[in-house]
Amino acid sequence: MNQPTSFCDQAWQNNLALFNATLELPFNQALANGTLPREVFQHYMIQDAHYLVAFGRALAIAAGKADDAQGLVQFAAAAQEAVVAERELHHGFMHEYAISPEQFQSTPLSPACHHYCHFLQSVAWGRSYPVALAALLPCFWIYAEVGRDTLAKAAPHHPYQSWIDTYAGEDFHAHVRAVRHTVDAVAAQADAKTIADMHAAYTDAARLEWMFWDSAYQLKTWPC
């Protein structure tokens, strides 16, 4: 008998067109061929540094909702890593791109970043552990797959090489496999309503990943 499709495999299939559209975004095309304007990467870096803190907070809340010690430890560690990654971004790219701490602090979240941050935190606070994990999964998984795709297409002597190496690297991919494994284990215990809510949360987050890059490429700010 065939193995039933896991939650993660099903979510990936359901959102494949959206993922392919993500790879086709001008931001990701230009990131791969090294032509992404410096101003766009700077804008993205500032927004992403804001995002990482909100993402870390959502992970910490999900960790507190874990129904076993393994989930607690896994997502508490991921929360710490997200914030450590944020500090590394500050000291690395922020320095390289001459973004001062004042410039970072005084730049408001773009509408897309604001939406994604608030979505993650409202799901983490207000929904069950399985639904919170499904909302957090695209952040890991889509970045890993975009990282691999970008590495395959990347021009030599790339200005954003360390970004690509972070997300295309085996360490990060092993981390993503571990998160997927936990999400599948949690989904295997969940009822049909919870699974449907998990799929909806996954798609919302995958769309917000698309919007985050699109917004960064267009240097979007608040209209008024």
Ligand SMILES: Cc1ncc(C[n+]2csc(CCO)c2C)c(N)n1
């Ligand atoms: C908008 C946006 N989405 C996802 C990531 C990737 N990411 C951020 S934190 C983290 C987990 C642990 O470090 C991962 C995978 C990003 N940087 N920006």
